Every structure is written in C-alpha cells, then in structure tokens.
Amino acid sequence: MSVPLQPAVEARLHEIGEVDLLVGIPSFNSARTIGHVVRAATAGLAKYFPDRRAAIVNSDGGSSDGTPEAVAAAEIANPGTILVSHALSPVHKIVTPYHGIPGKGSAFRTIFAIAERLKVRACAVVDSDLRSITPVWMELLLGPLIQQDFDFVSPLYLRHKYDGTITNSIVYPLTRALYGREVRQPIGGDFGFSGRLAAHYLAQPVWESNVARFGIDVWMTTTALAGGFRVCQSFLGAKIHDAKDPGADLAGMLVQVASSVFDLMNTYREVWPRVAGAEEVPLFGFPHGVGLEPVPVNVERMLAIFRQGARDLGEVWEKALEPETLAAVRHLAGASTLPFELPDRLWVRVVYEFAASYHRRVLPGEQLLRSLYPLYLGRTASFVLRTESSGADEVEAIIRALADEFVRQKPYLLALWG
Amino acid sequence: MWQFLNEIVQKTLTGFADRLAAFGPNLLAMVLILAVGVLAAVAVRVGLRLLLPRLGFDRFAQRLGLSVILQKGGIAVAPSAVAAAAVSWAVLGVFVLLAIGALNLQFAMDLVSRTFTYLPQLLIAAGLLILGSLAAGFLRRSVLIAAVNAGLPSARLLAAGVHTALMVLFAAMALEHLGVGRHVLLASFTILFGGVVFALSLAFGLAGKDLARELLERLARRRDEPGEDERRHL
Numbered sequence: 337m338s339v340p341l342q343p344a345v346e347a348r349l350h351e352i353g354e355v356d357l358l359v360g361i362p363s364f365n366s367a368r369t370i371g372h373v374v375r376a377a378t379a380g381l382a383k384y385f386p387d388r389r390a391a392i393v394n395s396d397g398g399s400s401d402g403t404p405e406a407v408a409a410a411e412i413a414n415p416g417t418i419l420v421s422h423a424l425s426p427v428h429k430i431v432t433p434y435h436g437i438p439g440k441g442s443a444f445r446t447i448f449a450i451a452e453r454l455k456v457r458a459c460a461v462v463d464s465d466l467r468s469i470t471p472v473w474m475e476l477l478l479g480p481l482i483q484q485d486f487d488f489v490s491p492l493y494l495r496h497k498y499d500g501t502i503t504n505s506i507v508y509p510l511t512r513a514l515y516g517r518e519v520r521q522p523i524g525g526d527f528g529f530s531g532r533l534a535a536h537y538l539a540q541p542v543w544e545s546n547v548a549r550f551g552i553d554v555w556m557t558t559t560a561l562a563g564g565f566r567v568c569q570s571f572l573g574a575k576i577h578d579a580k581d582p583g584a585d586l587a588g589m590l591v592q593v594a595s596s597v598f599d600l601m602n603t604y605r606e607v608w609p610r611v612a613g614a615e616e617v618p619l620f621g622f623p624h625g626v627g628l629e630p631v632p633v634n635v636e637r638m639l640a641i642f643r644q645g646a647r648d649l650g651e652v653w654e655k656a657l658e659p660e661t662l663a664a665v666r667h668l669a670g671a672s673t674l675p676f677e678l679p680d681r682l683w684v685r686v687v688y689e690f691a692a693s694y695h696r697r698v699l700p701g702e703q704l705l706r707s708l709y710p711l712y713l714g715r716t717a718s719f720v721l722r723t724e725s726s727g728a729d730e731v732e733a734i735i736r737a738l739a740d741e742f743v744r745q746k747p748y749l750l751a752l753w754g
Numbered sequence: 755m756w757q758f759l760n761e762i763v764q765k766t767l768t769g770f771a772d773r774l775a776a777f778g779p780n781l782l783a784m785v786l787i788l789a790v791g792v793l794a795a796v797a798v799r800v801g802l803r804l805l806l807p808r809l810g811f812d813r814f815a816q817r818l819g820l821s822v823i824l825q826k827g828g829i830a831v832a833p834s835a836v837a838a839a840a841v842s843w844a845v846l847g848v849f850v851l852l853a854i855g856a857l858n859l860q861f862a863m864d865l866v867s868r869t870f871t872y873l874p875q876l877l878i879a880a881g882l883l884i885l886g887s888l889a890a891g892f893l894r895r896s897v898l899i900a901a902v903n904a905g906l907p908s909a910r911l912l913a914a915g916v917h918t919a920l921m922v923l924f925a926a927m928a929l930e931h932l933g934v935g936r937h938v939l940l941a942s943f944t945i946l947f948g949g950v951v952f953a954l955s956l957a958f959g960l961a962g963k964d965l966a967r968e969l970l971e972r973l974a975r976r977r978d979e980p981g982e983d984e985r986r987h988l
Binding site for chain 2: 587637640641644645648649651652696697698699700703706707709710
C-alpha cells in the first residue's frame with residue numbers, strides 16, 4: 337500500500353526528481369534542537385559528499401511549537417568557517433507531516449516512502465533532539481553505504497557505564513545471541529541504511545502494528561540482521577540529547593522494548609534458531625574517549641523493589657519462570673549477605689524464560705512484562721554494585737561476558753521455545 | 755348389592771385403563787426423552803473431553819486464571835473436564851425439562867414454562883459472575899504488579915481490596931438480575947460501599963494524615979530522584 341503524501345510534498349518530490357543521499361529527521365515538538373540537527377546534517381552532506389545530490393526530510397508528528405518552521409529556517413550562516421566544501425547542488429529540504437498511527441515508526445515510514453520515490457542510494461535517520469550531532473556523523477552513517485556497499489549502519493556511542501542498562505542487559509546480548517552479529521546499540525536511534533533496505537522496510541506489513549508506535553529502532557536493526565543484509569557499525573562518540581520526559585514510566589519503557597524484541601523473535605522464528613555463535617561486524621569511525629556525564633543511581637531503591645517483587649509477585653512469576661529459576665530468585669532476594677549479586681547465568685535464564693512465556697502467552701503480554709521490572713532492577717543493582725570501581729574497558733568486558741552467556745544458553749531457549 | 759359394587763369397580767378399572775391408555779404414550783415419551791437426554795449428555799461430555807484439550811482450552815483457561823479459581827475451590831481436575839461436565843449437565847437438564855413437559859400435566863407445563871422464562875436471567879447472572887471473576891482477577895494482578903513496581907508497601911492488600919470490591923459488585927449485579935431481594939440488596943450494597951469509602955476517607959484523613967503527607971511527599975520526591983530518566987536505561 338502506498339504512503340499518502342500531501343500534494344505540496346508530491347509536487348516538491350516531482351520537482352527534485354532523484355537524489356543520491358537522504359537524511360530523515362522524525363520530530364515532534366523539537367523546535368529548540370532541530371535547527372542544530374538540520375545544520376549539522378546540511379554541513380555534513382556538503383563537506384563529505386559535495387558531489388552528491390542530497391535531501392533532508394523532516395517527518396513531523398504535528399508539532400505545535402514551530403518545529404517545521406525551525407527546519408525551514410535552519411541555514412548555515414557562514415559555511416567557510418566550518419570548512420564546508422562547495423556543494424555542486426544545494427541540499428533540498430522537505431518538510432512533511434506523516435500520516436497513520438502517531439509514533440516514530442509512522443514518521444520513518446514516510447521517510448522510507450520519500451526515499452523510494454527519490455530513488456536514493458543511501459539514507460540516514462537522526463533524532464531531532466540531538467545536541468551532540470556533528471557534520472562527521474553524516475560521513476559515518478552514509479559513507480559505509482556509499483563507499484563500501486553496506487546496507488545498514490548501526491551507531492556505536494560512548495556511554496557512561498550506568499547508562500543504557502536495558503540495552504546492556506537485555507537488548508544487546510539477546511539480539512547478539514539470536515541473530516549472531518555483534519551490534520552493540522540495536523536501539524541507538526540514529527542509523528544509516530541503503531535505498532534497497534529502505535524499500536525492504538517499506539514493504540513489510542508492520543505499519544498498523546506497534547512498530548509504527550514504538551520499537552522501530554530494534555525492528556530496523558533486527559530486520560536488517562534477519563534479512564541477511566550487510567551490516568556494520570560506526571563510532572559516533574557521545575550521544576547527548578534533550579531529556580524530554582524525566583518522569584516517564586520506566587516499567588512502561590521496559591515493556592515496550594521487551595515486547596518489541598520478543599515479538600520479533602516470533603516474526604523471525606524460522607531464522608534465529610538456526611544461528612549459532614556470534615561474530616563481529618566491521619566498525620567505522622575513530623573510537624576515542626570523552627568525558628561523560630556521571631549517571632547517579634539509587635541502588636537501595638532498586639533492591640527494595642526487587643525484594644518486594646520476590647515477596648509479592650510469586651503468583652505471576654510462577655507462570656513465567658521455571659521452578660528452579662524462581663527458587664534461585666527467591667533465595668537471592670531473601671539473602672542478606674552483601675554484596676548483592678544476580679549472576680549472569682540466572683539473569684539469562686530469567687530473560688529466556690520470560691521470552692518463552694511471552695511466546696506461549698501464559699499471561700496478557702503487558703502484565704507479564706511489567707512483572708519483569710523488579711527483576712530488571714535487581715539485575716541493574718547487581719551490575720552497579722559490581723562495577724562501582726570499574727573503568728570503561730572492564731565494564732565492557734563484563735557486558736561482553738553476559739552476552740557470551742546468552743550465546744552459551746541459547747540451546748536452553750530453544751528447548752523452552754518448543 | 756354385589757352387582758352394584760361390581761359395576762363401580764368395573765367403572766373404576768375401566769376409567770383407570772382409559773386414563774392409562776391416554777397417559778401411557780406421554781409417559782413413554784418422557785422415558786424416551788430422558789433416555790435420549792442421558793445419551794446426549796454422555797456423548798457431549800465425552801466429545802468435549804476429547805475436543806477441548808486439543809483446542810487448547812486448558813491453556814486458555816490457565817491464562818484467564820480459571821484454573822487457579824478451580825484449584826482454590828478444591829477442584830483438582832482439568833478445566834476442560836469441568837466445562838465438559840457443566841455442558842453435559844446443562845444438556846441433561848434441558849432434556850429433563852422436556853421430559854416433564856411431555857407428561858402434559860398442568861403443573862409440569864407450568865414448571866417448564868417458568869423454568870424457561872427464568873433461564874435467561876440465570877444465564878445472564880452466571881455470565882456476570884464469570885465475567886466479574888475474570889475482570890477481578892485481571893485487575894487484581896494489574897494492581898499488584900503496578901503497586902510492586904511503584905514500591906508501595908501494601909501491594910498485596912491493595913490488590914486484594916480491588917479484587918474483593920469487584921467481586922462484591924458483580925455478585926450484587928448478578929443477584930439483582932435474578933431478582934433476589936432486589937431492594938434489600940441495593941440498599942445493603944449502597945450502605946456497605948458508602949460506609950467503606952467513608953471509613954477509609956476518615957481513617958486516611960484523620961488518623962493517617964501524616965502517613966498521607968509522607969506518601970505524597972515520597973511520590974513527589976521519587977519523580978525528582980536521579981537515575982529515573984528512561985533514556986538512561988535505553
């Protein structure tokens with residue numbers, strides 16, 4: 337089914353004809369930050385791809401703060417000062433509202449559709465609230481597609497050791513174990529992908545599902561991995577962006593992420609059981625260290641919720657966990673010895689058993705995954721306590737060890753899956 | 755004299771034979787209907803015992819929480835067996851009513867007629883109870899999980915309260931539908947529910963005002979606590 341576009345956008349596409357590169361920016365009320373993102377993308381396209389025709393597409397979800405106007409007004413005041421090459425053709429700007437279910441996925445769908453219409457060779461998508469984006473991101477996200485014929489570029493950010501714990505404890509190790517490729521930030525949010533892959537995304541029947549609302553990031557990564565596309569990573573440095581909703585429901589976030597990954601396990605149930613081991617993918621960019629903002633954590637509160645879960649959620653966990661695993665969790669919650677540690681082996685079992693229970697629908701999905709939250713907090717508290725005095729490399733080794741444990745226990749998941 | 759008595763006895767016997775001749779077919783029909791009913795009930799029971807597990811009914815029942823309800827009620831057999839038994843008894847019940855109707859007696863006709871008139875109410879009431887039980891179980895679990903995730907100390911008590919309130923509400927609705935003590939029930943429910951809410955308000959407002967303040971302050975503080983930005987977790 338074709339994606340509806342406004343007549344003005346249709347006319348603009350007709351006028352532009354074809355381009356080589358496209359940068360998509362989904363947005364909703366990002367007037368404060370989107371100008372910087374557009375300027376960085378424009379400068380990056382001009383500097384690193386001066387001989388390519390390019391367009392920037394802002395796919396907006398009905399912002400009321402003047403986001404589209406901010407995109408239209410964003411210009412590089414003095415290109416010479418940032419060593420921008422003289423581009424052969426100007427970077428076209430397209431500002432369009434998206435149609436369909438409100439969400440980042442629908443915004444991306446419009447970007448994919450425009451990419452297909454403009455017959456682009458390579459696309460990149462970047463968040464509209466980024467503060468750390470620089471022109472070089474364009475080279476890092478688009479370069480491997482144009483120069484080395486990769487199909488998907490996954491971002492690799494430098495993050496504080498306590499940052500991204502859902503990624504580190506669930507999404508990264510699970511995706512690596514399932515699909516056998518080392519993609520460190522499967523839900524990074526800023527990606528590069530070929531025109532071929534954009535057309536493949538567009539053809540998938542997911543645009544009326546939760547992918548349109550949330551979960552587009554992991555869906556894009558997984559679809560590329562499961563579809564056998566050529567995947568690589570690019571080191572983008574630190575990712576700093578506006579925190580829009582500090583009071584958001586964290587358990588809800590966990591549900592969204594976990595349900596997206598588990599749903600994809602069902603979609604690709606013919607693919608992942610045949611994958612064994614995990615291999616590296618090529619890494620572009622120049623990894624370097626930067627000062628990262630410290631992330632304060634409240635271990636006491638996490639442990640309190642974990643222990644309360646073990647005390648009160650028995651009837652729910654009994655449906656999700658195997659008796660042996662549940663007994664181990666209860667034992668751990670009851671033990672008063674310090675330091676508290678939820679070992680890798682147990683955590684992997686918890687995740688695999690929840691995935692299998694979600695697949696078997698032993699409970700309504702949202703209830704089941706919300707009950708994972710205390711366990712996740714227990715695991716996070718354990719990780720924080722274990723890495724209190726660890727440096728970045730040591731922490732990365734610990735995360736890698738967990739990922740290896742996921743791979744080792746994959747036969748257990750297969751047995752549970754049935 | 756003997757002839758007179760003989761005539762009376764003859765008349766009585768002839769009358770009985772006539773009535774038996776008239777009533778006999780009805781009796782035979784009743785027996786036949788009952789026999790068919792028993793066979794049908796057995797067939798339905800056996801059929802459902804075989805079919806329901808294959809259709810995944812037990813898994814479905816487990817997911818809905820019916821298995822737990824049955825276990826709590828001391829029923830140790832599979833939900834599919836319970837459903838098969840219930841349907842087969844219902845089938846037998848229908849045949850018994852039809853059999854009584856076949857007798858063509860006034861009281862039997864009245865009984866059948868009244869039963870069939872009352873049956874929809876009974877079914878709706880049963881439906882309300884089942885729906886209520888499912889809704890109460892679902893909400894109890896949701897409240898329990900949400901309360902644990904929010905770190906509320908009395909999560910189980912809160913969940914049990916929601917469960918009980920919903921069950922009482924649905925039981926009251928079912929009884930009201932059956933017309934059992936309609937006014938008494940309505941008044942009792944209103945007084946009970948209003949009383950509970952009033953008592954809770956008083957308890958929370960007077961005796962527990964410090965606790966209420968502390969809870970609200972803790973909730974407000976938690977929003978500002980570090981490490982809660984979801985992006986840090988993603």
